[in-house]
Amino acid sequence: FQPKVLAGQHVVVTAGPTFEALDPIRGITNHSSGKMGFSIARAARDAGAEVTLIAGPVHLPTPRGVRRVDVKSAQDMLGATLQAVQTAAIFVATAAVADWRPATHSEHKIKKDGSGKPPVLHFVENEDILLTVAQGARAKGGDLFCVGFAAESENLVEHAKAKRERKGIPLLVGNIGPLTFGQDHNSLLLVDAKGVRELPRAPKLTLARELVAEIAARVPEYVRS
Ligand code: C5P
Secondary structure (H helix, E strand, O other): OOOOOOOOOEEEEEEOEOOEEOOOOOEEOOOOOOHHHHHHHHHHHHOOOEEEEEEOOOOOOOOOOOEEEEOOOHHHHHHHHHHHHHHOOEEEEOOEOOOEEEOOOOOOOOOOOOOOOOOOOOEEEOOOHHHHHHHHHHHOOOOOEEEEEEEOOOOHHHHHHHHHHHHOOOEEEEEOOOOOOOOOEEEEEEEEOOEEEEEEEEEHHHHHHHHHHHHHHHHHHHHHO
């Protein structure tokens, strides 16, 4: 039995990697499996929320009762997210969004030119979806509760605290190492204005349910503040 702590709330979750195309055949992506984001979507739905799950390319079934929007690139994900959050109370950004995309997208396959010299790739920075959403919500004077994730290879607590401040969000969740891509278990570090708390190692769905309860407990206070 799941208490319906998010009944009637619209929750938007981004999940998985993005795929930044170089040409029709190739592109750049990362190892995010989407499992944490899909688990959060399922846990939020079980808590009574209406859930929009914006998914990069992953191999996971859609949790029952969740509205799924499939995207490929970071730019697609930004567009879908900006639209979905218009009616949302909570935004959880779990996606491992590519920081850069190739500056140009070749319409045809890039071929070896026989010179023996590899092509030189140029990149441009992708927009930070979470930052854009959080800033937009603040500018509108809204009370969208934004949650970010951080995967770091060192100094997680310092990086997580700094990231929360930089993004201007009430809650930042750190993946406690080792890197958990594709794994079914994880442990999480919750960083908010009051301090730091650990959710010990558990299956991702268990952690997702605990995180949803933590978010639900914070939202009313956030709305009032
Ligand atoms: O700054 P960093 O990429 O480490 O921040 C990670 C957090 O920001 C995650 O919640 C991730 O989903 C979000 N993010 C985003 N758009 C980006 C980069 C990160 O939404 N372009």
